[in-house]
Amino acid sequence: MPAPEDLIYDTIAKALLAGRLAPAAQLVEARLADIFGVSRERIRKVLHRLGHARLLELIPNRGAFVASPTLDQAREIYEARRIVEGGIVGRLAGRLTVAQATALRAHARLEEAALKRADRALSIRLSGEFHTLLAECVASPFVLRQLQELVSRTSMLVAFFEPATSSECACEEHAEILGALLKGDPARAMKAMHTHLSLIETRLTPRVALPEAVAEPETELARAWATAIKATAKATRRVAGKAQRTQRKSPRT
Amino acid sequence: MPAPEDLIYDTIAKALLAGRLAPAAQLVEARLADIFGVSRERIRKVLHRLGHARLLELIPNRGAFVASPTLDQAREIYEARRIVEGGIVGRLAGRLTVAQATALRAHARLEEAALKRADRALSIRLSGEFHTLLAECVASPFVLRQLQELVSRTSMLVAFFEPATSSECACEEHAEILGALLKGDPARAMKAMHTHLSLIETRLTPRVALPEAVAEPETELARAWATAIKATAKATRRVAGKAQRTQRKSPRT
DNA sequence: ATTCACAATATTGTGCACAATATGCCCTGA
């Protein structure tokens, strides 16, 4: 049993990040155990991990609830991103390898093209990846992990607070950041990153009514689980004949 | 049973951070359960938390081991600190409140005084607190938590790699950072922070032999636990008569 | 009608016993 509970984690996390679960809805251990077909303690561990990542709120003796961030918490997240990503570009300015520089430039071109073609879904994905790509340029697994958590929580935020229209980063702002990086100007890069994130934050609108696209946690998770299982079954079948003991020891859990 | 396992966590963490446990030593659940007088699952949860904080290395089906960082990992930690703390001072420059500014200046004076009086223990503590104090100035619980984890791991590092002589930050470097902050110069503050942390990192020396002051995990932890218990017993007695239901609900765990 | 007390129910938390797994030792065979 090497990975099945990681799959459960991903399934629930994906549903949460996409905003498909009603905020503040409770996730009952026994019910999930039934849905996913595993014992309750498996579910319990997964829920605690999700709680640690702040995607769920855990209340002792009460249960696990879908995190429903307040606007204030949202602003805290963006402030944290300003600090961390400001630190990243400040450290990166003038120290990019040529490979990193070309990769970033290529990415910027992709963003521009997607925007010109009015491909909204692609635009959103690419403009998010720009930030991850920057984090990957610094040689620090720690910072990368932290930023990924922040980006996850940001995804959850936009599902709650973002007006349906317009959700991608303006790509001139990315260009400005990249320009400062290439020029080796840390102060300018940091300032550009700060204003960029602040502009995004400005678009958050206080929720008046509850969101529309929220399903019962149970049914939504059951559906997500069904598709996940189907996908892995296919993948498993595809590699069935290949070498079976390629990995001897899982490096870490 | 509101907090006893937090106390256990702190006890083990303190022993680890002080470097009093032999690197790579195994912490056996049953043994610890015996020492601390609780059930094995309590210990298990604590060990997993310590593993998540990277103070222990958890290997599936094998157990929990005292983290013994390599020099490379140490450098990664310092790189992460350069990024995060660089981001902090970059965000803080020119935005300190007067209260924060005076608090930082006062702290700097304390450091200077301790250094002048050649009070080594105090100097080390104060120069560490300077960094935490900076992190507390930004209004971001997230960043504060992350930096505290980084500082924890740094403490562990110096226990392994630092030559016994000299372990406090040079306080002119702190003064330079503070000066740049007050002047509102983000670039200078960030640069000062980068060089400051790099200078500290330079002092790390590759370990040739195993450290001297490492005890058996069991005996060391038993001793630490005895003193911790004594302390809390005293504290409990002291507040025995006070209002007993001051807190109604624990806000979070 | 409202509020308080209290029972009933639903949900999480924990101890225990056993299963799964890894490691070290010993014994055998060349």
Add this chain to the structure above:
DNA sequence: TCAGGGCATATTGTGCACAATATTGTGAAT
């Protein structure tokens, strides 16, 4: 003497049953 296989042991992981706790529902008294 050493390599290899298999058993013995030590340790972690998990399922289950029950305990602890919070919430909801009900009824009576004011």
